Amino acid sequence: MTDEEIKAEFPIFEKRSGKPFHYLDSAATSQRPADVIEAVSQFYYEKNANPHRGVYELAEQATESYENARQVIAQFINADPTQVIYTRNATEGLNLVAYSYGLTHIQKGDHIVISILEHHSNLIPWQRVARAKGAVLDYMYTENGSGKITDEEIEKRIVPGVKLVAITQVSNVLGIVTPYEKIIARAHEVGAVVVVDAAQSAPHLSIDVQTLGADFLAFSGHKLFSPLGIGILWGRKDLLEEMPPFLSGGDMIDSVSEQDAVWAPLPEKFEAGTQNAGGAVGLAAAIHWMNKIGMDTIEEREAAVYDYAWEKLHSLPHVTVYGTGEGKHVGAIAFNIDDAHPHDVASILDADGVCVRAGHHCAQPLMGHLGIHNCCRASISVYNTKEDIDALCDSILKVRKWLGYES
Amino acid sequence: MSLNQIYTQIITENSRSKEHKHDIDNPNIVHDGVNPSCGDEITLELRVKDGRIEDASFVGDGCAISQASASMMIDLIKGRSVEEARHLADIFIGMIKGTVTDPEQLDELEDSQAFENIRHMPARVKCAVLGWHTLDEALKEKEEQKKN
Structure with a gap:
């Protein structure tokens, strides 16, 4: 299935088609297909x-x-x-x-x-x-x-x-x-x-x-x-x-x-x-x-976007991605931007139509274990594409400037 | 809601300012405030003598909006009477809720008027009022202690 075919299964993408919409918060809740x-x-x-x-x-x-x-x-x-x-x-x-x-x-x-x-x-x-x-x-x-x-x-x-x-x-x-x-x-x-x-x-x-x-x-x-x-x-x-x-x-x-x-x-x-x-x-x-879509197709599509996001986020300046890349991952990727609070990051990304979660993610003891108070989380589902990740990364690069840092 | 109405120069500069972000000597009111949606915590320290806020500061971590708001609040309340500080807290919280709109009243907030647009960003309202809520609670608690 093509990216367009998958997105077409979810009416919300059509409803919001007039402006940028990159839903990267499926670990909080997914979107619903028309069938449902x-x-x-x-x-x-x-x-x-x-x-x-x-x-x-x-x-x-x-x-x-x-x-x-x-x-x-x-x-x-x-x-x-x-x-x-x-x-x-x-x-x-x-x-x-x-x-x-x-x-x-x-x-x-x-x-x-x-x-x-x-x-x-x-x-x-x-x-x-x-x-x-x-x-x-x-x-x-x-x-x-x-x-x-x-x-x-x-x-x-x-x-x-x-x-x-x-x-x-x-x-x-x-x-x-x-x-x-x-x-x-x-x-x-x-x-x-x-x-x-x-x-x-x-x-x-x-x-x-x-x-x-x-x-x-x-x-x-x-x-x-x-x-x-x-x-x-x-x-x-x-x-x-x-x-x-x-x-x-x-x-x-x-x-x-x-x-x-x-x-x-x-x-x-x-x-x-x-x-x-x-x-x-x-x-x-x-x-x-x-x-109907097939669990294998879901896993394959998500893995391709997840791996792309993992690599690309690691390549960005002032970005820390949490956790090892070893072993299997699905869904969430956690990161922070130097000197930027996750809530500010999420507000700034939202202006570009990029939806991520910010905060402690109902996992405060884990935050302590990672040595942080909070972080941003992008999460990937079957309808996400590399374009969503490109939009996320482009928006991330603007954050520090909005907060008054030179680069 | 455009970002340049929120992340204005005055807010981002104040968010990075360390001027009021430290412990003070001999505070007689120390009060914690928490924003449960992100877990951010600030601790407000006040030294109140004869009904006047002699010195004030805050410590803790938070987003640009909560940090700038707390820092600019301290600018405003330092040297004022407790009544004046509570009055300003009422105006600030009223401004964010949209219940105080009279320009003359808002002028009393001086630079802190910069947060007026936050009310169009409901998810960030708690960030802007964290410092002011903490101040309000701290002063209320002090008053109740006096009564007892």
Whole structure:
């Protein structure tokens, strides 16, 4: 597919075609293809009712749309649909595991291990579990702040006594793919349960929960071309079955008496209240869209632009790019410009239609580990082109002049 | 919103100025201000005697807008009474919110009027008001301590 053909799939590029528009913030949220927007519209136009409630035909259609979407999503990660739980986003999925599993299984003195690369959503829930239960939260650090977690580090931190390991597959700041396979294997060697944050990986890499071997995995739909407000938690069946519900209320019960309730089977046990059926339909449409384009094409296109951006940013004067170039990277590239605060950089780039994120990227402990307060982040998706990177770099070269520096 | 309405010479020069960016001797009010959207933090130091701000400074890191705004604020409040400083903070914050537009009132802000256009850049409003909010909170806290 040509660049134009891919861009044509996303109506926003046409809508904004009158002025420069270089969307390099897909690690925050992706754009949505027309297929997704239309599928969501069609659901609300034609099939809207509350799934799992009514017995009339329209309600059955809503239920069918919602459950068919679950099948599509299950297939996408090679899972049993009963283990595919709808959430709002990865954050909710990770919190569900922390509250439902963590608070009931982690005991005083146990160790929880996460990496310093984690987004706050796979960090703060574990801080809270550790604090509530008197457990210890340990970190796997990266070699000299390079973003690389070494084998030695994995073996040093994941030791007997560690009961839970939570790890991202891809850093939301550095774009580096973590050695999650080794981490999962090591965690299982010492008997720890593994929680995988796939928020940044699911849009870029194929996921097969059967071969991955993790115990829980969470991702957001909105980073994966879907509407906002829909996400997925997958979990090992035996663990999900014995965990208490996270939220309770409508539709998550088999029966309720005045003093007691019997939980519904999986996955409804974890889906209290009216669900985001439109979002579920949108996520399934996004997966159909990704299959239509092909995961291989997505990976190839993104890798070409990522490598180009990596090289070009390194060649610019006064620009520091963070992390090692070693190993596989997808999505994000983090950088700073000498003497320029990321917020100023982002405002100045915006004037050229270049959209990047600036700040701590919900990864403040990582900022500390890198020895910075904040940085800029450009992130790459399937619709980005080398022209977007050229526009980014041209704009970067103007920043210091705007801030009053001579060069 | 054009960049040359924001990154004016007066703002970029003040953003790089170290004139008020240091610790002062014997401050009796030290107050931290945080911009949660970027994690930037400044610490405002004031020495207030007999209701007058004898000396003031700030330390910390931040963007050009927050640094210039804090530095120009110190220019303005040093030597003034606490009441005058709070009055200026009200005008500045009102200017950014768009609720204070009277040119005579705005003139009281002197060079700090340069931030008026920030209100057209909502994402950067917090940067411009960081110093002034911190001042406002610091003086309020001091007042409450007195009452107790």
